[in-house]
Amino acid sequence: MSAIAGIVNFKNEPLQKEYGNRMMHSLQKFPADDVKVWMNRHVFLGCHAQWITPESIGEKLPFYDSESELGITTDAIIDNREELFDALQIKKIHHDLPDSQLILQAYQKWREECVDHLIGDFAFMIWDARSNKLFGARDFSGTRTLYFHKNDRSFSFSTTIQPLLSLPYISQSINKNWIAEYLAIPGMHDSTDNFSTVYKGIHQIPPSHTICVKEGKVSFQQYCDVTKTEKLKLSSNEEYVEAFQEVYQKAVNARVRTYKNVGAQLSGGLDSGSVCSYAARTLREKGKSLSTFSYIPLQGFEDWTPKSRRADESQWIKSTVDYVGNINDHYDDFSGRSPLNEIDDWLSIREMPYKSFGNSFWIKGIYEKAQEQGCGVLLSGARGNYTISFGSALDYYTKLFKKGRWITFAKELNQYSKNIEVGRSRLLSKIKKRAFPSMKEDYYEFPQIINPDFAASTHVFTKLKENGVDVKQAKHPDANDARRKQFDQLFFWNLNGINATNLSLKYALWNRDPTNDLRVAKFCMSLPDHQFVQQGYDRSLVRRATKGYLPEEIRLNQNTRGVQGADVIPRMQDQWKNMIEELESINHSSFLSEFIDIDRLQHILLDFKKQPQNEWIFVLEFKLLIRTLILKRFLNRTSLERGCWNEERMEISQFGSA
Numbered sequence: 001m002s003a004i005a006g007i008v009n010f011k012n013e014p015l016q017k018e019y020g021n022r023m024m025h026s027l028q029k030f031p032a033d034d035v036k037v038w039m040n041r042h043v044f045l046g047c048h049a050q051w052i053t054p055e056s057i058g059e060k061l062p063f064y065d066s067e068s069e070l071g072i073t074t075d076a077i078i079d080n081r082e083e084l085f086d087a088l089q090i091k092k093i094h095h096d097l098p099d100s101q102l103i104l105q106a107y108q109k110w111r112e113e114c115v116d117h118l119i120g121d122f123a124f125m126i127w128d129a130r131s132n133k134l135f136g137a138r139d140f141s142g143t144r145t146l147y148f149h150k151n152d153r154s155f156s157f158s159t160t161i162q163p164l165l166s167l168p169y170i171s172q173s174i175n176k177n178w179i180a181e182y183l184a185i186p187g188m189h190d191s192t193d194n195f196s197t198v199y200k201g202i203h204q205i206p207p208s209h210t211i212c213v214k215e216g217k218v219s220f221q222q223y224c225d226v227t228k229t230e231k232l233k234l235s236s237n238e239e240y241v242e243a244f245q246e247v248y249q250k251a252v253n254a255r256v257r258t259y260k261n262v263g264a265q266l267s268g269g270l271d272s273g274s275v276c277s278y279a280a281r282t283l284r285e286k287g288k289s290l291s292t293f294s295y296i297p298l299q300g301f302e303d304w305t306p307k308s309r310r311a312d313e314s315q316w317i318k319s320t321v322d323y324v325g326n327i328n329d330h331y332d333d334f335s336g337r338s339p340l341n342e343i344d345d346w347l348s349i350r351e352m353p354y355k356s357f358g359n360s361f362w363i364k365g366i367y368e369k370a371q372e373q374g375c376g377v378l379l380s381g382a383r384g385n386y387t388i389s390f391g392s393a394l395d396y397y398t399k400l401f402k403k404g405r406w407i408t409f410a411k412e413l414n415q416y417s418k419n420i421e422v423g424r425s426r427l428l429s430k431i432k433k434r435a436f437p438s439m440k441e442d443y444y445e446f447p448q449i450i451n452p453d454f455a456a457s458t459h460v461f462t463k464l465k466e467n468g469v470d471v472k473q474a475k476h477p478d479a480n481d482a483r484r485k486q487f488d489q490l491f492f493w494n495l496n497g498i499n500a501t502n503l504s505l506k507y508a509l510w511n512r513d514p515t516n517d518l519r520v521a522k523f524c525m526s527l528p529d530h531q532f533v534q535q536g537y538d539r540s541l542v543r544r545a546t547k548g549y550l551p552e553e554i555r556l557n558q559n560t561r562g563v564q565g566a567d568v569i570p571r572m573q574d575q576w577k578n579m580i581e582e583l584e585s586i587n588h589s590s591f592l593s594e595f596i597d598i599d600r601l602q603h604i605l606l607d608f609k610k611q612p613q614n615e616w617i618f619v620l621e622f623k624l625l626i627r628t629l630i631l632k633r634f635l636n637r638t639s640l641e642r643g644c645w646n647e648e649r650m651e652i653s654q655f656g657s658a
Contacts (some may be wrong), residue, residue, distance in 0.1 A: 001056050001101075002049045003027045003159040003505055004073040004146075006125055007167075008134050009042040010153055020044040023156075023163035029254055030505040038062040038071060043072040043127050043134075052376045053077060053179035054259045059098040068108060069129035071135045074100045075144050075159055075501075076122030077510065079254035079517065087117060107135070115210055115223045119518050120254075121510070123205070125157060133214035140224040140518050141383075142207030142490070142497035148218075155213045159501065161351040164202050169539040172638060173200040179595055180460040183627065184264065185469055188355045192467035194490050198254075198352045198634075207493040224518070226487045232526040240531050243545050244523060248388065248545065250378075251517035252278040256286075260376030263509075266292035266329070266609050267364055268316025268554065268562050270542050271384030275514055277549040279379055280326040291328045292321065295362035297567040298333050304566070304614045308559065311566035316554055323551040330369060336362040338571040340579060343633050349502045353634045356499070357626045358565035358617055364503070371507045379511055383516035386486045387524040389539040391480035391532030394427070398434040399480075399529065415536025420558050434476060446471045447625045449604070451597050467491075487525070568617040576612050582604065582632070583625060592632055601628060 005023040009015050022038055027035075027048040034049040045062035064071035078084070088105050092215075099120070106114035107126055112135060121143035125136035134155065138146050148157040149170050158164050165172055178198045181191040190198075196204035205211050234240050256262045256279055259400045264279060266272050297303075297315045303311045310316075314331055321329045342360045347353070349364075356363075356392040370378050379386075388648055393416055400409040413431075417424045448471065455461060457469040461471065468485060486492050500511045514520065527541070534540045538558060546555050572579070583605055586592050604621045616622045 001052045001076045001148055001511070002047050002061060002073075003030060003163075004048075004061075004075050004123070004125065005046040005156075005158040005163050006043075006073060006127075006134075007044040007154055007156045008127070008213060010155075012042050013153060015042050015044055017044075019167055019548075020046060022166040023158060024048065026163040026166045027160070031508045033057075034059075034061075036060070036062060038064050038073075045071055045125070045127060047073045052260065052508075052510055053099070053257050055096055055098045057259065059100060061100055063100060063104070065104070070104060070107065071127040071129070072100055072104045072107075072124060074103055074122065074137060076100065076103060076124055076399050077120050077257070077512075078122065079120040079251070080118070080120060080519075084117065085326035099496070101487060101571075112210060112212065112221075121512070123159065131214070133212060134458055135210065136205065136210050137210040137223070138205045138207055140208045140226065140521075141516055142493040143500055143513075143516070145494075145497050145501040146205045148205065148211070149203070150213075150218055151349045152216070157216065160197065160505070161202055165199070171199075171201050174198060174635075174638070175200045176454075177458050177460070177463075178630070180450065180454060180458040181464065182353055182355075182631065183450040183595065184448060184455065184460045184471070185463060186471060186473055187469070189495050190352070190355070192464060192469060192489070192491050194494075204494070207490045207497065209490075226518070226521050227484060229522050229525040231528065232523070233528075234331070237534075239533075240527065240541070243546050244388075244541060247517075247519050247523045248274075248514065249278055249282075251514040251520050253282050254517070255279075255379060255512035255514050256282055256377060258376035258510075261291060261374045262288065262377050262379065263291045263293060263370040263373060263375035264379035265381075266294050266317055266320065267564075268310070268313030268320070270383075270389050270539060270546065270550070270554065271381030271515055272379075273320045273381075273550050273554055274384075274388065274542055274546050275322045275381045276320065276327065277546060278514070280324050284326045289326050289328055290379075291330065291370070291375060292317075293330050293332070293366045293369050293378075295332050295366065295564070296331050298335060298570060301570065302566045305563050308561065309563040309566075310560050311563055313562040316562070319551050320554055324549070332362075332365060332369060334362050334365045334568075334645065337365060338575060339568060340572050340575045343630055344637075345628070347634050347637055348505060348522075350498055351502070352498070353627070353631050355623075355630075356495075357623075357630070358568050360515050362564075362569070363499075367503050367507045367509055371509050375509055377565060378511050380511055380513045381515045382415060382513050383521075384542070386483045387454055387515045387521050388545075389515075389542040390479070390483060390524060391539045391541065393533050393536075393538035394430055394434060394476075396430050396529055396533035396538075397427075401431055402435050412534070412536060416538075417536075419536040430476075434478075439497075444473055444475060446473055447604075447620055447624060449597055449600055449628060451593070451595055454595050478575065484537065487521070563616055566614065569612050569614045579608055579629065583629060586628070586632065591635065592628070595631070596628055601625075 024046050028148045033050050033051040047061035049061055051057045062073040071268045076099050084102050103124055106117055115137045123138045123144040123146040147161055149164050164170050175198055178191050178196050195203045208222050212219045264276050266276050274643050283290050294317050297311050305311050321327045339357050339360045346360050504510045537543055543555050588598050
């Protein structure tokens with residue numbers, strides 16, 4: 001609920017008050033309900049507070065307790081409050097304690113193991129004067145960001161990057177390795193280094209990690225591994241559904257805790273639909289209603305996507321709204337907005353280059369609409385594909401096929417064939433290809449625009465391969481492998497954390513995702529495979545758990561899925577020429593030539609000088625052009641294009657470990 005900042009000088013060296021003032025001044029661009037600082041001779045803590053929950057109103061942050069000699073500044077919403085009250089033996093009359101006090105009391109009881117008892121979205125730092133150490137943590141999925149810089153004299157930290165860059169002793173040198181990975185990685189994430197950022201001297205605490213700063217040394221410890229979850233064995237499907245519903249409802253209830261209005265992103269699918277249906281019931285009991293916000297294509301847009309996809313989900317959304325009830329629905333096509341117009345604003349928000357180009361205009365637009373409606377929470381179901389709605393039918397059937405479980409395989413395949421109205425022979429052909437993939441037929445190599453010399457100097461492709469990222473991509477990636485990587489390789493989580501934190505600060509509006517709750521994630525990881533695919537249905541768990549919660553046309557739909565961003569190219573028509581000209585201006589003498597294969601760039605550009613085609617938004621080569629454009633704009637913002645390099649503050653340097 002806050003942006004936090006702090007500095008600790010080593011060896012008890014006195015702290016310059018100006019440095020703390022600089023950091024807090026950098027946070028003034030965000031709305032705040034309260035701004036406070038605390039400092040002693042060599043420690044500074046700051047908090048730019050936004051009050052979201054009822055308990056946060058008037059919360060004193062930073063807080064220092066002279067008796068225990070503990071100080072805390074935190075950016076947190078804790079979701080397992082009742083369990084903590086019991087474990088900490090806090091009397092019921094004190095159950096209105098703010099979350100920061102719960103974290104502090106948990107630290108007093110369990111010290112560094114306190115994070116094992118916390119569930120929610122959080123990043124915090126505790127100054128322990130008696131031990132002369134700084135201890136902090138980031139939640140298991142990195143929902144809230146926390147950056148830091150360390151040198152021989154001090155340790156500095158902040159929720160966002162700009163406060164750190166405001167300090168005169170922190171260089172703005174660009175991290176070459178980060179740039180190389182940003183360009184080379186096929187997917188949406190930026191880097192495989194859990195600690196790195198685009199700036200050489202600024203790092204981040206990884207998700208699921210604690211940090212301890214003592215006597216000039218910094219150490220980290222991973223405290224959570226969702227993949228290490230014991231399998232759950234129940235006696236019936238009904239018991240699995242009941243157990244899931246209990247965990248899921250608890251996660252949803254925790255995330256509607258706000259004294260403001262509650263909003264939600266709603267599409268026509270299962271994930272956001274389930275979130276809204278569970279939330280609307282809870283809010284009705286509280287005498288509140290749920291406001292939903294949905295992006296729809298431009299008026300007059302002709303859907304060009306395949307029959308298995310639907311660009312305009314408004315009919316499905318309306319069906320969910322009418323069935324669930326207690327929902328005030330809002331639809332917006334964000335006419336006049338284009339992701340090209342959003343680039344500079346998004347760079348300001350994220351503070352780093354990004355890849356989520358096609359959805360950028362409506363994601364930010366929904367935050368704006370929710371803020372206008374007085375929402376303090378914006379629910380989503382973004383993590384659902386890997387938790388509540390996991391379950392690829394073809395991958396499961398491939399597993400049955402390879403294991404020789406012929407009776408179950410035949411029964412499931414027959415039912416699935418009837419459900420989706422596709423012939424068994426066609427499905428069997430797909431399953432055989434998945435079971436025995438051919439490198440030639442079932443893989444493609446992601447096109448590259450990175451300068452080969454730059455790639456070689458940074459060893460980027462070797463590093464990506466070592467971290468399980470290959471430019472040879474499966475045309476039909478295995479869902480189980482993708483899911484394992486999502487939870488096992490923590491760099492996947494940083495993307496959502498950066499977007500959620502910075503957007504929440506800009507709009508004083510927290511994105512809260514019940515499908516990303518730690519309890520929900522662990523529960524779903526504990527389930528046997530047959531709970532996710534059965535009776536000819538993929539995503540079986542959430543389908544069964546939403547019976548009576550969602551209309552049948554949504555709950556049982558397997559034939560058509562929504563697609564976002566299909567109208568992006570028409571939105572860019574008026575700016576297309578300018579975009580091409582800006583990319584054409586990148587040549588061999590440009591500063592970008594160190595990073596970009598200019599000849600390759602110009603060759604790709606030839607294909608996109610024609611009349612724009614709607615499908616280009618999903619073409620890989622077009623995505624490379626946009627990533628190049630975004631990188632160019634980012635480096636412009638950091639004054640790297642001026643041709644006059646400030647060696648002290650702006651030089652390009654090789655990344656060094658913290």
